[in-house]
Amino acid sequence: xxxxxxxxxxxxxxxxxxxxxxxxxxxxxxxxxxxxxxxxxxxxxxxxxxxxxxxxxxxxxxxxxxxxxxxxxxxxxx
Amino acid sequence: xxxxxxxxxxxxxxxxxxxxxxxxxxxxxxxxxxxxxxxxxxxxxxxxxxxxxxxxxxxxxxxxxxxxxxxxxxxxxxxxxxxxxxxxxxxxxxxxxxxxxxxxxxxxxxxxxxxxxxxxxxxxxxxxxxxxxxxxxxxxxxxxxxxxxxxxxxxxxxxxxxxxxxxxxxxxxxxxxxxxxxxxxxxxxxxxxxxxxxxxxxxxxxxxxxxxxxxxxxxxxxxxxxxxxxxxxxxxxxxxxxxxxxxxxxxxxxxxxxxxxxxxxxxxxxxxxxxxxxxxxxxxxxxxxxxxxxxxxxxxxxxxxxxxxxxxxxxxxxxxxxxxxxxxxxxxxxxxxxxxxxxxxxxxxxxxxxxxxxxxxxxxxxxxxxxxxxxxxxxxxxxxxxxxxxxxxxxxxxxxxxxxxxxxxxxxxxxxxxxxxxxxxxxxxxxxxxxxxxxxxxxxxxxxxxxxxxxxxxxxxxxxxxxxxxxxxxxxxxxxxxxxxxxxxxxxxxxxxxxxxxxxxxxxxxx
Numbered sequence: 003x004x005x006x007x008x009x010x011x012x013x014x015x016x017x018x019x020x021x022x023x024x025x026x027x028x029x030x031x032x033x034x035x036x037x038x039x040x041x042x043x044x045x046x047x048x049x050x051x052x053x054x055x056x057x058x059x060x061x062x063x064x065x066x067x068x069x070x071x072x073x074x075x076x077x078x079x080x
Numbered sequence: 081x082x083x084x085x086x087x088x089x090x091x092x093x094x095x096x097x098x099x100x101x102x103x104x105x106x107x108x109x110x111x112x113x114x115x116x117x118x119x120x121x122x123x124x125x126x127x128x129x130x131x132x133x134x135x136x137x138x139x140x141x142x143x144x145x146x147x148x149x150x151x152x153x154x155x156x157x158x159x160x161x162x163x164x165x166x167x168x169x170x171x172x173x174x175x176x177x178x179x180x181x182x183x184x185x186x187x188x189x190x191x192x193x194x195x196x197x198x199x200x201x202x203x204x205x206x207x208x209x210x211x212x213x214x215x216x217x218x219x220x221x222x223x224x225x226x227x228x229x230x231x232x233x234x235x236x237x238x239x240x241x242x243x244x245x246x247x248x249x250x251x252x253x254x255x256x257x258x259x260x261x262x263x264x265x266x267x268x269x270x271x272x273x274x275x276x277x278x279x280x281x282x283x284x285x286x287x288x289x290x291x292x293x294x295x296x297x298x299x300x301x302x303x304x305x306x307x308x309x310x311x312x313x314x315x316x317x318x319x320x321x322x323x324x325x326x327x328x329x330x331x332x333x334x335x336x337x338x339x340x341x342x343x344x345x346x347x348x349x350x351x352x353x354x355x356x357x358x359x360x361x362x363x364x365x366x367x368x369x370x371x372x373x374x375x376x377x378x379x380x381x382x383x384x385x386x387x388x389x390x391x392x393x394x395x396x397x398x399x400x401x402x403x404x405x406x407x408x409x410x411x412x413x414x415x416x417x418x419x420x421x422x423x424x425x426x427x428x429x430x431x432x433x434x435x436x437x438x439x440x441x442x443x444x445x446x447x448x449x450x451x452x453x454x455x456x457x458x459x460x461x462x463x464x465x466x467x468x469x470x471x472x473x474x475x476x477x478x479x480x481x482x483x484x485x486x487x488x489x490x491x492x493x494x495x496x497x498x499x500x501x502x503x504x505x506x507x508x509x510x511x512x513x514x515x516x517x518x519x520x521x522x523x524x525x526x527x528x529x530x531x532x533x534x535x536x537x538x539x540x541x542x543x544x545x546x547x548x549x550x551x552x553x554x555x556x557x558x559x560x561x562x563x564x565x566x567x568x569x570x571x572x573x574x575x576x577x578x579x580x581x582x583x584x585x586x587x588x589x590x591x
Binding site for chain 1: 159162165166168169170172173176177292293294295296297298305306307309318319321322325326352353355356357359360362363366370
């Protein structure tokens with residue numbers, strides 16, 4: 003099988019970074035229906051079911067932004 | 081009155097339509113490139129930056145049909161329709177993690193489609209053909225459904241007959257042919273601005289009309305306001321909801337039009353930034369979903385002036401009826417134009433994506449391997465016309481229900497390309513023949529499940545250890561697919577030990 007040659011650039015093996023595991027939080031929060039399948043506490047007449055799930059949209063974006071900020075910069079690739 | 085012509089709304093609608101048509105043709109000269117190359121025509125030269133990609137993908141993934149069908153589901157079935165919101169939360173995490181890898185390897189080797197990548201990675205024409213065909217077949221009904229979006233708003237404007245739809249599509253076909261992916265990219269900007277204005281106004285004005293959000297939610301049947309609870313032996317609609325969100329999230333970025341959007345971006349960081357910024361559309365989608373409840377609260381269903389619309393389009397008429405009821409004519413024109421233009425953008429990108437797949441993975445692979453770049457791009461242009469024409473004929477000749485059922489099947493089929501495309505980005509250990517058999521098994525099982533539901537739904541009840549688990553058929557079929565793929569890969573790899581397969585890519589290509 004082809005393997006990377008010895009003089010390959012440093013980022014040859016983009017290693018798994020544990021910070022990615024944080025992504026499991028929004029995924030779990032979005033899928034665990036027993037937690038959010040309820041009406042109360044409602045806000046201004048909007049049941050929990052709806053505002054909770056809408057809230058996770060920006061929260062997951064914040065999580066992604068955080069991970070993006072921790073990435074090593076790809077120099078000269080912009 | 082929906083039945084008679086609303087002139088003010090129609091004039092605003094037509095004016096906006098003319099504006100985007102002009103943009104569509106001007107787009108050919110935008111960021112000028114040689115449109116005789118497939119890379120330029122079909123991927124915009126891979127030069128789209130963060131902002132353009134944001135508009136392009138937003139215009140691509142949040143289609144007119146979404147804007148009509150999601151609130152329609154809320155209107156008819158209640159809470160289950162809200163799955164579009166957690167679905168989006170998950171799909172961007174996947175986009176962030178996996179798709180920069182696809183972008184890098186595609187850039188390195190000049191891949192235009194996912195099937196190009198599969199061809200290079202696994203050195204299997206057959207597997208690449210399977211992936212390409214799945215993409216084309218799953219996308220065609222999706223294009224047809226965009227036409228339904230246009231039909232619904234035209235009916236709302238009081239325009240009758242088939243000719244307006246035909247005119248709209250001929251115009252769309254003409255500028256897609258001349259400008260390629262640049263046309264929808266430019267039009268997407270206008271479309272998104274119109275959509276955001278419409279939603280912002282709707283979310284403020286409509287609750288004021290109806291007495292606030294409390295009154296809106298109060299008008300919804302309590303049983304439909306949340307998901308039915310699980311019982312001792314049945315996980316109920318909560319399992320359906322979660323699997324629907326998860327399965328749809330896995331499938332979304334496998335669709336050819338999504339991959340085309342991803343590959344047209346100018347760097348892997350553009351993809352990552354977009355995974356962060358695209359959820360803005362999901363908020364909009366969540367609010368649009370609530371329009372279904374607003375339509376319930378407004379009571380449009382029982383108003384005689386909308387009866388013919390509901391009779392023809394069912395719940396899909398809920399949003400147009402709501403807009404006609406609460407907005408002044410000129411704003412109805414803007415809102416309806418937003419929906420109709422929202423149909424043109426994805427329809428253009430989908431037809432381009434299908435054209436790329438056909439040209440690269442069928443025409444060039446099997447038919448004319450020695451074709452010049454110019455012939456290649458000419459073929460793609462023609463295919464994009466054929467694909468759109470097919471969708472138009474389909475929607476005019478057959479009942480709308482067929483397109484809806486085929487689109488539902490398309491989602492199940494598209495999911496079955498995940499092991500090949502996504503796992504393939506991370507490992508070469510899976511055997512191409514195992515992937516092919518897994519794909520076939522997943523498609524067969526998924527189709528059988530949908531058939532047993534008379535193609536009316538995609539939630540198939542699994543019976544495991546005395547439990548009944550309603551599960552999205554795409555997800556259970558995918559589980560079977562993965563199991564077959566992994567087991568057979570172990571077997572085939574053991575059988576061919578010592579012989580290595582050709583892999584055109586190396587680990588550094590993905591970084």
